[in-house]
Amino acid sequence: MAEIIDTGKEPEAALARACAVLADGLPVAIPTETVYGLAADATNPQAIARIYEMKGRPRFNPLICHVSDFEMADQHVDFDPLSRWLAEAFWPGPLTLILPLKADSTVHALASAGLDTLGVRMPDGFSRGVIARFGRPLAAPSANTSGKISPTTAAHVEADLGDRLTLILDAGPSGIGLESTIIKVEGGEIHLLRPGGLDVAAIEGLTGKKVLRPETAGAIIEAPGMLASHYAPVAGVRLNATEASPDEALIRFGGAALPGEDAAALVLDLSATGDLSEAAANLFAFMKQADASGAATIAFGSIPMEGLGEAINDRIERAAAPRGGASS
Incomplete structure (x- = not known):
């Protein structure tokens, strides 16, 4: 070790x-x-x-x-x-x-x-x-x-x-x-x-x-993190969730509860106060925690596209992308 x-x-x-x-x-x-x-x-x-x-x-x-x-x-x-x-x-x-x-x-x-x-x-x-x-x-x-x-x-x-x-x-x-x-x-x-x-x-x-912004993401690999599938947990990833299912780990934003989360395998909030800097700092650690919960799917609630929200959404969209191609 x-x-x-x-x-x-x-x-x-x-x-x-x-x-x-x-x-x-x-x-x-x-x-x-x-x-x-x-x-x-x-x-x-x-x-x-x-x-x-x-x-x-x-x-x-x-x-x-x-x-x-x-x-x-x-x-x-x-x-x-x-x-x-x-x-x-x-x-x-x-x-x-x-x-x-x-x-x-x-x-x-x-x-x-x-x-x-x-x-x-x-x-x-x-x-x-x-x-x-x-x-x-x-x-x-x-x-x-x-x-x-x-x-x-x-x-x-x-x-x-x-x-x-x-x-x-x-x-x-x-x-x-x-x-x-x-x-x-x-x-x-x-x-x-x-x-x-x-x-x-x-x-x-x-x-x-x-x-x-690039018109077609990932067309030419000029820099790290441009491949479509990246930052992927073992569990499947569902975006813009408006409710949670019992077999899912829910990662939401802004402190507002979503329907069904009482029965979810795990509920985490990137920032209960809606602070995008706090959300960015928590993102990968929370993804790892959700993946370790054994949930079949990680459901992400909606996150604003403003400010650091653009980067946060980029990461979770790549985590949700099909994984049949090359990893990065």
């Missing part, structure tokens, strides 16, 4: 041990403000391959590379002025930018799935210190078996990947609880590839530009 180090109690030991494991070409589960990531040296093809193998992730699905500062980012990607503006405004934080790879970047092509672009993010919190100490970008998808529910605690990681990992860094529950928002600037326009922990309205408010 994996060694678990509490970053609050043993920060120096956590940093030193993480860097040693990463230097050996092995993945480390690291805490970020979004979700827990499965991190490995983005310049080491064997280390990156271990991420794919550990997750069971398709090789055509690119990885986000995490940097500690702008100096590290500038070594590997080229910023256009608009992308630089966004990065300076929202880094460190839950924003990933898809940027052109520099010809002399040492990030291995396996991390970018052979694309000439790279997803780059500067995380907040303890993970940023790990990257700074290690001195190289870390490729870090979510620390879970591919296609399944993303982890927001060290315990989630241990339950899923603990028998395959050497080290898990535990910094408590993720503060945001949703993966990063992924943006690509092209032709002076801002394109949303994946909604996430940064509200699109904040980007529009800063730039005065409308963020463009």
